[in-house]
Amino acid sequence: MGLVTAAIPFFLLAVLIELALDRWRGWGLYRLNDAIGSLGAGILSRILGLVRVGILVLIYIPLYQWLQPVYQSLGISWSLENPWHLVLAVIAYDFCYYWKHRISHEINIFWAEHLVHHQSEDYNLTTALRQSSDLVPLGWIFYLPLLLIGMPWELLVTAGAIDLIYQFWVHTQKFPKVRWMEWILVTPSNHRVHHAQNKVYVDRNYGGVLIIWDRLFGTYQEELTEEPCIYGVRKPLNTFDPLAANLQHFRRMWLDAVYTKNWKEKLTLWFRATGYRPADAEAAMPVPSGDLDNFHRFDPTIARGLRWYALAQHLIYSAATLALLQYSKTLGYGTTALLVLMLVVGLVVNGRILDGEGRTRLWELGRLIALFAALPLLPQAIWAAVAGYSLVSAALWWRLVFARKDDTVTSVSH
Structure with a gap:
């Protein structure tokens, strides 16, 4: 380890x-x-x-x-x-x-x-x-x-x-x-x-x-009492999906490379100064920077039950990750890759739940059904745990989003 x-x-x-x-x-x-x-x-x-x-x-x-x-x-x-x-x-x-x-x-x-x-x-x-x-x-x-x-x-x-x-x-x-x-x-x-x-x-x-x-x-700057830190990036992510977080800037550069008509720009924009965009791509697809004078954090309001559900799922993913890191060397590459894929899908959907993304109603149910169906591909030692997790999560999810409407809570503001 x-x-x-x-x-x-x-x-x-x-x-x-x-x-x-x-x-x-x-x-x-x-x-x-x-x-x-x-x-x-x-x-x-x-x-x-x-x-x-x-x-x-x-x-x-x-x-x-x-x-x-x-x-x-x-x-x-x-x-x-x-x-x-x-x-x-x-x-x-x-x-x-x-x-x-x-x-x-x-x-x-x-x-x-x-x-x-x-x-x-x-x-x-x-x-x-x-x-x-x-x-x-x-x-x-x-x-x-x-x-x-x-x-x-x-x-x-x-x-x-x-x-x-x-x-x-x-x-x-x-x-x-x-x-x-x-x-x-x-x-x-x-x-x-x-x-x-x-x-x-x-x-x-x-x-x-x-x-x-x-x-x-020459890159040192002291923290100033008169200038409180505002955290984040100038072009905010506005999602809690970790895969989207990793693709944010790659996606923007790819769209610029596809859109610009200048072949030199297509090939070199990747290695230009951070934030550089071809003029024609920027004019057609402007991405405004955040207004620091009126800064508001991305903090969508979702139902209280969904917040608790997302927290429970995250804790399960964390425990599964620790176990996978501990025992991955005893598993075959194919099994490890399948378990990693299942965790990636879970993390993405969980982030989108926290975004308030409406399509997660079906995405999460589909994820749990697929996980249950994949049981024969998983190590037999975890069949009971995965089956129980899938069934309990599906029941909770059905109750939260299909059977009734939960109360909502106001987002935390500071």
Whole structure:
């Protein structure tokens, strides 16, 4: 089990603690729909990783093995057991991460992947778990320079996991500035800046663990008392569907490439500055940016029963994901892929339920029927659990949307 997978239960425990404090103190940091949307994106990211091989693995390991005689001749030898080697590895990894993160904000196709992490219009610990699914994986390019210092694959993976795990805690609004930390480390304060869409804050504070890279390369911005952070992206997602979240910018670029008549634009818009659009495509299909002076979060009102149903489904998907991550190596690839597909469909439909999408009345019923029909394709050990889940969920769904109308609740506003 990898470090990140092992840390997931602790992440979820921290989320529950922050949520409990939020409700007790009345901070208003959490909305059910946004939290489920972020956590759903995190689940999607983890489960899709089970059905693909990372490109970095395929390229880095052979190159490292090819260069190993050179490392030996130069006396370069890293060890996971040496704590100083691990510290140096994290620093080197974080330097590469800074440039990966910075380019992800500056070039269209890289932003299409990274955008997912910024779509949440709330800022709490669930935002940390809102990760891209790397549908078009390109980030591996930025870690190849670590071959120049002979970093072995095992140390690279460990350093990357530490870098990612560290970044979890900085996604909170309730940790104040600590002056000495602001100069060296990425803190909640300077990472709040990174997630804000205010003009003064956009494209600042890219570090993962160390903020010194931003200070060195001119991308640092302090959080200002007179300028409260407004979270989210200028062109809002307006759905809690995690698959749509991953496709948002790719879809926009594809439509622009199809629409524009200029072949040079069709081929190059993917690699232009973030937000660049061909003039003819932009004129025909304008996508206005949000008005920060009159900012309103996407927060559709749905029936109370549907909110509870969506929460219950999300908890089931979370438990199923943890189990799948734990036991995927004992399953065949086909079985794993089928289980991943079922979870993806569930996450998409659940997000659309929270959107108030009317077509989910039939989509959710169809999903449950298909799941029950697929029982013979699943491991026999889970037949009873899946059958019981399908029947109980179908009965609840029928009662909620077909048998009667539930009371509605007013959306949470802050």
